[in-house]
Amino acid sequence: xxxxxxxxxxxxxxxxxxxxxxxxxxxxxxxxxxxxxxxxxxxxxxxxxxxxxxxxxxxxxxxxxxxxxxxxxxxxxxxxxxxxxxxxxxxxxxxxxxxxxxxxxxxxxxxxxxxxxxxxxxxxxxxxxxxxxxxxxxxxxxxxxxxxxxxxxxxxxxxxxxxxxxxxxxxxxxxxxxxxxxxxxxxxxxxxxxxxxxxxxxxxxxxxxxxxxxxxxxxxxxxxxxxxxxxxxxxxxxxxxxxxxxxxxxxxxxxxxxxxxxxxxxxxxxxxxxxxxxxxxxxxxxxxxxxxxxxxxxxxxxxxxxxxxxxxxxxxxxxxxxxxxxxxxxxxxxxxxxxxxxxxxxxxxxxxxxxxxxxxxxxxxxxxxxxxxxxxxxxxxxxxxxxxxxxxxxxxxxxxxxxxxxxxxxxxxxxxxxxxxxxxxxxxxxxxxxxxxxxxxxxxxxxxxxxxxxxxxxxx
Amino acid sequence: xxxxxxxxxxxxxxxxxxxxxxxxxxxxxxxxxxxxxxxxxxxxxxxxxxxxxxxxxxxxxxxxxxxxxxxxxxxxxxxxxxxxxxxxxxxxxxxxxxxxxxxxxxxxxxxxxxxxxxxxxxxxxxxxxxxxxxxxxxxxxxxxxxxxxxxxxxxxxxxxxxxxxxxxxxxxxxxxxxxxxxxxxxxxxxxxxxxxxxxxxxxxxxxxxxxxxxxxxxxxxxxxxxxxxxxxxxxxxxxxxxxxxxxxxxxxxxxxxxxxxxxxxxxxxxxxxxxxxxxxx
Ligand SMILES: Nc1ncnc2c1ncn2[C@@H]1O[C@H](COP(=O)(O)OP(=O)(O)OP(=O)(O)O)[C@@H](O)[C@H]1O
Ligand SMILES: [Mg+2]
Numbered sequence: 001x002x003x004x005x006x007x008x009x010x011x012x013x014x015x016x017x018x019x020x021x022x023x024x025x026x027x028x029x030x031x032x033x034x035x036x037x038x039x040x041x042x043x044x045x046x047x048x049x050x051x052x053x054x055x056x057x058x059x060x061x062x063x064x065x066x067x068x069x070x071x072x073x074x075x076x077x078x079x080x081x082x083x084x085x086x087x088x089x090x091x092x093x094x095x096x097x098x099x100x101x102x103x104x105x106x107x108x109x110x111x112x113x114x115x116x117x118x119x120x121x122x123x124x125x126x127x128x129x130x131x132x133x134x135x136x137x138x139x140x141x142x143x144x145x146x147x148x149x150x151x152x153x154x155x156x157x158x159x160x161x162x163x164x165x166x167x168x169x170x171x172x173x174x175x176x177x178x179x180x181x182x183x184x185x186x187x188x189x190x191x192x193x194x195x196x197x198x199x200x201x202x203x204x205x206x207x208x209x210x211x212x213x214x215x216x217x218x219x220x221x222x223x224x225x226x227x228x229x230x231x232x233x234x235x236x237x238x239x240x241x242x243x244x245x246x247x248x249x250x251x252x253x254x255x256x257x258x259x260x261x262x263x264x265x266x267x268x269x270x271x272x273x274x275x276x277x278x279x280x281x282x283x284x285x286x287x288x289x290x291x292x293x294x295x296x297x298x299x300x301x302x303x304x305x306x307x308x309x310x311x312x313x314x315x316x317x318x319x320x321x322x323x324x325x326x327x328x329x330x331x332x333x334x335x336x337x338x339x340x341x342x343x344x345x346x347x348x349x350x351x352x353x354x355x356x357x358x359x360x361x362x363x364x365x366x367x368x369x370x371x372x373x374x375x376x377x378x379x380x381x382x383x384x385x386x387x388x389x390x391x392x393x394x395x396x397x398x399x400x401x402x403x404x405x406x407x408x409x410x411x412x413x414x415x416x417x418x419x420x421x422x423x424x425x426x427x428x429x430x431x432x433x434x435x436x437x438x439x440x441x442x443x444x445x446x447x448x449x450x451x452x453x454x455x456x457x458x459x460x
Numbered sequence: 461x462x463x464x465x466x467x468x469x470x471x472x473x474x475x476x477x478x479x480x481x482x483x484x485x486x487x488x489x490x491x492x493x494x495x496x497x498x499x500x501x502x503x504x505x506x507x508x509x510x511x512x513x514x515x516x517x518x519x520x521x522x523x524x525x526x527x528x529x530x531x532x533x534x535x536x537x538x539x540x541x542x543x544x545x546x547x548x549x550x551x552x553x554x555x556x557x558x559x560x561x562x563x564x565x566x567x568x569x570x571x572x573x574x575x576x577x578x579x580x581x582x583x584x585x586x587x588x589x590x591x592x593x594x595x596x597x598x599x600x601x602x603x604x605x606x607x608x609x610x611x612x613x614x615x616x617x618x619x620x621x622x623x624x625x626x627x628x629x630x631x632x633x634x635x636x637x638x639x640x641x642x643x644x645x646x647x648x649x650x651x652x653x654x655x656x657x658x659x660x661x662x663x664x665x666x667x668x669x670x671x672x673x674x675x676x677x678x679x680x681x682x683x684x685x686x687x688x689x690x691x692x693x694x695x696x697x698x699x700x701x702x703x704x705x706x707x708x709x710x711x712x713x714x715x716x717x718x719x720x721x722x723x724x725x726x727x728x729x730x731x732x733x734x735x736x737x738x739x740x741x
Contacts, residue, residue: 341584345647348542349597349654350574359596364587 021047050147190431234405241316250327288390315391334368499553526709577651583643585635621649641672
């Protein structure tokens with residue numbers, strides 16, 4: 001809370017600096033705007049940035065370092081007896097201290113030493129906070145002064161401000177990249193722990209997936225097998241079924257909407273299709289489980305085929321319906337973006353409308369269409385809810401779409417649901433699955449980009 | 461028989477209503493090919509062409525000139541019914557090609573457009589190989605049976621469009637990789653490939669530099685031997701250089717049409733006089 005106030009104060013200061021900068025720039029040019037090299041607002045921004053950025057950086061650095069410094073000082077103030085506790089217990093103690101400080105009730109009654117530590121902690125905290133406020137204000141004032149001195153009619157405030165903003169943009173994208181790298185690294189490290197327990201070879205090529213681990217010693221089937229092939233095969237099968245539904249239906253409706261539908265039809269059909277994308281996946285899930293799966297079973301019995309009550313087919317079809325709008329809406333945009341002059345050129349040669357669509361419009365739109373299909377594929381691979389509800393949890397290696405199968409995302413969920421130890425092979429397997437899924441989707445994207453680029457060369 | 465007449469005798473879709481151009485017809489060049497009478501064109505309620513009647517001679521170049529927005533493109537697009545693609549556009553009156561009413565309900569606009577080709581203001585090659593750009597029209601009209609025939613048509617069309625020597629070694633490259641002037645000649649080759657009788661050109665040189673323009677003008681002059689050509693242009697010099705007849709439009713009205721010589725040296729109407737001397741437009 002007090003940190004929020006500090007930031008708010010800083011923003012207020014920046015606003016004041018901005019206003020001051022503008023005014024000062026104008027008065028330095030004796031009120032003649034044209035005498036200034038940069039617009040007054042750039043001078044204002046220049047001071048505001050000088051005033052705000054270093055102070056903000058200091059505040060952030062302070063907030064990051066503060067906990068460990070305070071902790072170190074609290075530990076130093078503890079009596080010898082507690083200071084020499086094993087690190088686990090010391091950690092618990094410090095935890096209590098931190099919880100007690102704002103007046104909360106801790107798990108156990110605090111003893112005298114803890115109470116003293118709480119007191120120290122409180123004072124330290126408030127000293128440190130006020131020290132920070134002082135330091136930040138000082139830096140802000142210093143920055144303000146530096147910025148203020150620079151202001152003169154010939155000063156190139158615009159270039160400076162633009163360069164600073166450029167750096168801010170770079171910093172923002174660096175954060176995005178670093179986050180991605182961080183996520184990938186955490187996946188890699190956790191997976192490495194998993195591969196300490198299970199060999200990568202077994203994981204990649206094993207044909208059996210039953211990730212139970214023992215609750216007590218000597219339980220039957222306690223070891224668990226972690227062959228990921230059936231799980232990925234399930235994902236693959238459901239994705240293929242979904243795409244078989246979504247690509248033809250989505251593409252054809254896109255062609256109809258973009259090329260043949262009258263504006264009136266288009267005006268209501270397109271939003272209606274897009275509503276499909278807005279339905280929560282849970283709703284699709286129970287539609288799949290309660291309507292589609294029984295219907296498919298009925299059909300199977302009628303045809304004399306054995307159908308499991310949870311089938312890959314039901315989940316795949318419903319998932320396909322779910323991603324129709326992705327394919328159709330994106331393809332529709334892409335088809336609309338094909339220039340009218342190309343259509344005219346083809347029509348003027350005596351091609352019919354359909355010939356024009358098939359031979360000119362669609363080839364020209366192909367890169368975009370491939371892109372939208374691949375987006376739909378990654379959507380299908382990542383989808384969890386429908387499969388949990390309609391395709392089941394049993395990891396079976398089968399090519400029969402009437403069987404129950406499971407997918408990677410479903411397995412990750414079921415591995416992590418409930419109370420788990422975080423270093424058993426079972427939970428760590430989730431990270432390994434995640435890593436492999438990540439590698440696969442990454443590969444898919446690379447392939448997609450190459451395909452698209454190749455066509456782009458051809459069709460631009 | 462002319463070259464394109466032979467070609468037209470073969471294929472399926474284009475043949476039906478096309479009278480074969482006889483050698484005799486070619487010797488008396490100014491036979492009327494297109495006859496428009498009392499044509500009005502409306503975009504929704506707005507009238508863009510007012511009661512235009514004009515005869516266009518065969519194997520001649522006719523230039524349409526006039527200030528911007530006067531309806532040249534609109535009238536040109538009536539001649540191959542490209543206006544059909546604009547839902548709000550309505551055409552009344554009679555336009556006949558070789559005596560046949562092209563707005564007759566029995567007339568198929570798709571077949572008509574195979575007879576009346578069009579080259580647009582901005583070069584619009586398909587994003588396909590150069591070869592495929594040219595072979596496109598003949599393919600959809602079933603004029604190509606095998607690869608040899610296709611090669612033959614492609615080469616002949618590209619030669620006719622004076623582009624063959626520049627592209628013969630790169631037929632597989634996309635048409636869009638050519639320069640603007642080459643692209644425009646590719647579009648002309650593409651139009652020629654289906655052996656039309658008439659080629660409509662809507663400001664074909666407006667996106668080109670003077671050298672590319674000169675090449676296209678030369679080309680138009682050669683094509684006159686075999687095709688009836690109508691060209692819309694904003695350049696008086698161009699109209700004077702390439703056309704035998706000129707029609708001057710103003711505010712949707714055909715003010716005056718006649719021999720290019722006469723129009724440029726001795727116009728009957730004051731508005732024509734003003735326009736060609738650059739007093740307005
Ligand atoms: N698709 C359309 N919808 C509505 N009005 C149109 C359309 N196309 C043309 N017009 C109108 O018809 C009139 C004639 O236009 P047209 O394009 O035929 O002129 P133009 O003589 O070719 O002009 P420019 O020399 O500038 O190409 C203009 O007033 C224009 O606004
Ligand atoms: Mg025009």
